[in-house]
Amino acid sequence: MAVYTEVNDDDLSAFIAGYGVGELLSYKGIAEGVENTNYMVHTTQGTFILTLYEKRVAREDLPYFLGLMEHLVSKGIPCPLPVKAADGRMLGELAGRAAALITFLEGFWTRRPRAEHCAQVGAALAQLHLAGSDYQRTRANALGPQGWRPLFDRFSARGDEIAPGLAALIDRELECLTADWPTGLPSGVIHADLFPDNVFFVGETLSGLIDFYFACNDLLAYDLAICLNAWCFEQDHQFNVTKSRALIKAYESVRPLNGDERAAMPMLARGAAMRFLLTRSYDWLNTPAGAIVKPHDPIAYLRRVRFHQGVGSIKTYCGEID
């Protein structure tokens, strides 16, 4: 949530001129996105987001992300469209950073999601999974199961600074996840970070999905499990089955889960909670005091891991009698 890189008006005017989107009218650094610098840009032809990619995003991954957005828009998914420069490229260079100009989507993320929001997210996620099925590029999930143990190793000695016993809990849970992680489930393009701040609504209607910079190829049902963690727990960490049922039912109305996916859902939910527990714990321990971007509290995801450990079947998430 910060403007890491300043852009001067002469450089931006020259950059914009390469895109055939009219003359620059205004630009404002916006407090959005944790990894990159974003500007909202008005030209005589419309509103755009200019993204400058900071070092945490690997430059070699950018064609995957930008190409994916273009692919999804072509399939009718409401996500930002990278504008092509006159020479056909989507990726440029500005202020010493890789840079892209993308279309602006109206809408704002909902701070207090209700079941109706969750239902729309579920349907949109399934549509995204279907739309991604013929996307040609691939990208491994750097934060998938193979990445969890190495990430844990980077902070395990300090894990108990976050909560007593945390390191031992993560260690045991990683053993379980490694042993029982499902194989053979349908895989494809997943968003991998579809939290409330990455879904826009206008009024009550979903208007956009943004921030594809964790997108990758992995199990489709794992993406649903991420949303289950991100959308279906209250501020006090209580699981909300009404939201969860709405999310899953709407997902299945577009893309029904198969039997293996349904059976794996508790394990996938544990893994999804673990993935965010790990990254939040690492960031919590490694963010300097006074940093511009405040780290998220890992404890919310410790609570989720424990919740999912006690779930025996997808019926719990669907509010069905087990």
Next chain:
Amino acid sequence: MAVYTEVNDDDLSAFIAGYGVGELLSYKGIAEGVENTNYMVHTTQGTFILTLYEKRVAREDLPYFLGLMEHLVSKGIPCPLPVKAADGRMLGELAGRAAALITFLEGFWTRRPRAEHCAQVGAALAQLHLAGSDYQRTRANALGPQGWRPLFDRFSARGDEIAPGLAALIDRELECLTADWPTGLPSGVIHADLFPDNVFFVGETLSGLIDFYFACNDLLAYDLAICLNAWCFEQDHQFNVTKSRALIKAYESVRPLNGDERAAMPMLARGAAMRFLLTRSYDWLNTPAGAIVKPHDPIAYLRRVRFHQGVGSIKTYCGEID
């Protein structure tokens, strides 16, 4: 340059509903303004800036600032217009802060001003002075000559941490300024902070004046002296007479200076440089390491004070033979 206060979507939607500007479409926190939190807001009827006034702006001054913008717009000055709520008020309350919704001005500030920019600023400043002449409210200049010594007293013991001898230099200079500060010059509404980042251009044409939160009643020629400091020195602190001549000539093409104002210009310029040397020195010494907003370097204004001390007449600023 920060978003100090987060606004949630439900609260903002309710706030916007009071203004008759249509439905909320999107809002983004923008990295603009040092004192306050600003959001760029799109509604079905247009683009607006939402300002949340943080503690450094005195609430009792807000009617002066907002009323002034409204007055200036009515006189044709290109500045933001506070939108009136259905009940006629310009000032509301949101997220525990005083808040105003103002019209959005296209344009961007020029990082590398040239003489043509300075000329437009000079003319716009004079137009602002004329337009303000019948504004009814008044506000004393808290950062005028009477405020300088008390501000210096707050950091004088640490002044030499910035530069050896700085405290003694300021002390002597304040003596001079107090003894020789002009009286009887034309006074009225001044902007008091018309730096390059508060003047918007579209292409080469001035499109807006913003940030009236230092505006007050004081000597009109002092406002020109502030611009002379803000616009007519290079990055290496060298005075640029081409820019200065352009600024003053354009100002005088709209509002000619009288003989007393011309005679006082070197002293006014010294005072203007001192005012920013003082506030920047104070901020430099009192901004915590790692703060979101980085303080400006005071040394640039120490250099300006010294330059103006050697100026005998306005002819130096106008590039005329003395």
